[in-house]
Amino acid sequence: MDTTTLTETSTADRYDAFAKAGVSTEDIVIIAIYFGFCVLVGVWSTWKTQRSSVTGYFLAGKDLLWWPIGASLFSSNIGSGSFIGLAGTGAANGIAVASYELNGLFCLLLLGWIFVPVYIASGVFTLPEYLKKRFGGQRLQVYMSVLALILYVFTKISADMYAGAIFINQAIRWDLYPAILLLLAITAVNTVAGGLKAVIYTDTLQTVIMVGGAVILMIISFIEVGGINRLYVKYFDAIPVDSLVNGTQCGVPPSDALHLLRGASTTDMPWPGNVVGITILSSWYFCSDQVLVQRTLAAKNMLHVKGASIMAAYLKILPLFTTVFPGMISRVLFTDQVACVQPENCEKVCGNPAGCTNIAYPKLVIELLPNGMRGLMLAAMMAALMSSLTSVFNSASTLFTIDVWKRIRPRSSDGELLVVGKLFVLLLVGLSILWIPVLQAAQGGQLFNYIQSVTGYFAPPVLNVFLMAMLWKRTNEQGAFWGLMIGLVVGMIRMGLDFGFSSPACGDTAEDPRPIITSQIHFLHFAIILFFISMFTTIIISLFTSPVDEKHLPRLTWWTRHSKVTREEFPEEKEARLKHEEGEEIARLKQVDPATLPAWRRTVYVVCGYEQSRPEMTEEEKVEQNAALTSIEEDPKWSVFVNINAVILMTIGMFLWGFFA
Numbered sequence: 256m257d258t259t260t261l262t263e264t265s266t267a268d269r270y271d272a273f274a275k276a277g278v279s280t281e282d283i284v285i286i287a288i289y290f291g292f293c294v295l296v297g298v299w300s301t302w303k304t305q306r307s308s309v310t311g312y313f314l315a316g317k318d319l320l321w322w323p324i325g326a327s328l329f330s331s332n333i334g335s336g337s338f339i340g341l342a343g344t345g346a347a348n349g350i351a352v353a354s355y356e357l358n359g360l361f362c363l364l365l366l367g368w369i370f371v372p373v374y375i376a377s378g379v380f381t382l383p384e385y386l387k388k389r390f391g392g393q394r395l396q397v398y399m400s401v402l403a404l405i406l407y408v409f410t411k412i413s414a415d416m417y418a419g420a421i422f423i424n425q426a427i428r429w430d431l432y433p434a435i436l437l438l439l440a441i442t443a444v445n446t447v448a449g450g451l452k453a454v455i456y457t458d459t460l461q462t463v464i465m466v467g468g469a470v471i472l473m474i475i476s477f478i479e480v481g482g483i484n485r486l487y488v489k490y491f492d493a494i495p496v497d498s499l500v501n502g503t504q505c506g507v508p509p510s511d512a513l514h515l516l517r518g519a520s521t522t523d524m525p526w527p528g529n530v531v532g533i534t535i536l537s538s539w540y541f542c543s544d545q546v547l548v549q550r551t552l553a554a555k556n557m558l559h560v561k562g563a564s565i566m567a568a569y570l571k572i573l574p575l576f577t578t579v580f581p582g583m584i585s586r587v588l589f590t591d592q593v594a595c596v597q598p599e600n601c602e603k604v605c606g607n608p609a610g611c612t613n614i615a616y617p618k619l620v621i622e623l624l625p626n627g628m629r630g631l632m633l634a635a636m637m638a639a640l641m642s643s644l645t646s647v648f649n650s651a652s653t654l655f656t657i658d659v660w661k662r663i664r665p666r667s668s669d670g671e672l673l674v675v676g677k678l679f680v681l682l683l684v685g686l687s688i689l690w691i692p693v694l695q696a697a698q699g700g701q702l703f704n705y706i707q708s709v710t711g712y713f714a715p716p717v718l719n720v721f722l723m724a725m726l727w728k729r730t731n732e733q734g735a736f737w738g739l740m741i742g743l744v745v746g747m748i749r750m751g752l753d754f755g756f757s758s759p760a761c762g763d764t765a766e767d768p769r770p771i772i773t774s775q776i777h778f779l780h781f782a783i784i785l786f787f788i789s790m791f792t793t794i795i796i797s798l799f800t801s802p803v804d805e806k807h808l809p810r811l812t813w814w815t816r817h818s819k820v821t822r823e824e825f826p827e828e829k830e831a832r833l834k835h836e837e838g839e840e841i842a843r844l845k846q847v848d849p850a851t852l853p854a855w856r857r858t859v860y861v862v863c864g865y866e867q868s869r870p871e872m873t874e875e876e877k878v879e880q881n882a883a884l885t886s887i888e889e890d891p892k893w894s895v896f897v898n899i900n901a902v903i904l905m906t907i908g909m910f911l912w913g914f915f916a
Contacts, residue, residue, distance in 0.1 A: 282630030289634035321559040325566025327458035331646035339418035342582030342616035349512025351524035353575035362541040367564030376810040378885040390732035391825035400658035468635030469577035497597040506596040528779025539714035543721040561897040585615035652676035666838030708778040712750040715786035716742025734797030742789035
């Protein structure tokens with residue numbers, strides 16, 4: 256494509272040509288085939304699992320292999336928000352945003368080798384449930400569940416729906432909200448009907464499509480720009496016309512765009528925040544967030560957990576080349592649209608006066624790919640969206656039913672929990688839609704920066720609590736709770752200031768109205784400060800209050816994960832368990848012959864996967880099942896194999912950091 260012609264063409268003509276871009280008949284056929292195949296995979300996996308039990312629905316029966324879990328870990332993480340956000344921030348600021356992906360490589364290994372062994376040994380369904388077992392009481396469990404659900408609305412569901420809607424808008428020119436409703440309609444069936452197994456197997460299909468489509472577009476993009484060396488030169492010349500006309504430096508690429516590590520005071524990615532701040536956010540995301548961890552809890556054994564972590568970590572190398580570099584190429588090829596500066600021009604190009612870097616990736620898809628191939632890539636982007644949304648929906652319903660609803664109704668049966676979990680998804684979706692207008696304007700229109708900054712307000716105290724719970728037996732409930740509370744207050748103050756005081760637009764000569772905590776402290780630096788504030792609070796309060804009795808700790812810390820000692824439950828923990836068992840017994844006594852039920856009710860039961868009668872397990876069978884669910888034993892031969900792979904992977908990761916630093 257002749258970029259000179261693009262520059263010489265009038266602005267109005269370029270906008271008109273851009274608005275006419277769309278999908279062809281061949282593209283629509285490809286997308287339809289994809290969705291049909293996706294539905295078939297979802298139906299197959301739905302009927303392969305026992306959906307009528309909590310273990311079957313929320314943990315896929317605990318019998319999944321490493322490769323679908325690894326694919327699901329990757330696709331749940333790399334959703335349409337990542338494609339849009341990584342490419343958009345790459346277009347705006349260069350390769351430094353890839354630090355999140357390369358850092359995630361190491362955090363996935365941390366997940367498989369440090370965190371999951373403790374989670375599995377403790378026998379929990381959710382991470383807030385782990386905190387309840389580790390510390391006793393109810394407040395940590397409820398707070399963590401509610402916080403996770405809020406974060407899902409603010410950073411996961413709304414961001415992915417918005418990103419997917421951008422793709423649909425650029426492809427077929429639909430308005431934002433009709434596009435969002437379409438996306439929700441095509442993701443709800445597998446999540447609500449099939450449970451975690453359906454989600455993971457459809458994620459596996461979508462990973463293949465995502466990676467294949469992204470690699471194809473990467474190759475075409477590099478050919479179009481003339482190779483990576485030409486990109487290194489042309490990127491710095493990709494300055495929009497509306498910037499030059501006004502004689503400002505707005506829209507000019509940063510001079511350090513090709514470096515992962517940048518100055519400590521730079522405004523976009525300072526190196527202390529890059530090295531330490533991103534590590535904190537990534538460790539929270541991969542190791543103490545329900546969406547990612549829940550996949551590993553469904554593995555057959557620890558070797559499959561580690562194999563899945565390794566597979567996902569290898570795939571994390573790809574986004575630098577398949578997403579960030581193509582975003583930079585999009586800026587080179589479509590400079591005036593992607594890098595627009597003037598709000599009125601940006602409003603005309605993409606409907607967002609804050610900036611249009613978010614259209615960098617869909618612009619490549621629409622403009623560069625031929626008919627048919629464009630449809631495949633649009634299907635890949637929708638696959639990314641679906642994999643993320645289905646993962647979040649399933650995990651959100653798990654959190655709500657296990658950690659919130661069981662507290663409200665401790666005698667609820669498994670059947671009631673399953674129905675409540677599925678209905679809760681609808682409420683979560685509504686809240687996410689309402690948040691999208693705020694998301695559009697945040698962080699200068701750069702979606703990925705918005706996601707990470709909101710995460711930075713809340714995640715560091717959470718990671719601190721899980722680390723302290725696992726690694727320091729002296730940590731108690733009071734220390735963990737107040738570490739979270741102090742961190743929440745500080746994080747909320749920063750969030751309020753960020754949303755209350757908008758950053759000045761580029762070229763604005765007025766004095767910056769923001770307080771120092773937002774104008775001078777980068778959100779990644781703030782994440783570091785917040786983490787250590789929470790840690791020091793936890794340590795100090797734990798030392799000045801009574802420790803947790805050793806009888807409650809077997810298999811709940813890193814040091815006691817292999818313990819064979821019979822653990823004694825906290826009084827409130829035992830009471831909650833007995834009430835749930837009572838509810839199950841009441842439900843069993845109330846069972847009726849399904850043949851006597853009305854047709855509509857039988858239909859609902861079939862769709863929801865709820866069975867009125869299930870075979871009762873003996874006490875011996877329950878003990879045997881629990882031992883299998885909590886086992887972290889490994890075959891020595893295969894343990895050596897996965898450990899060697901982990902070392903190789905870390906070596907590759909350190910080389911990439913060194914090469915691009």
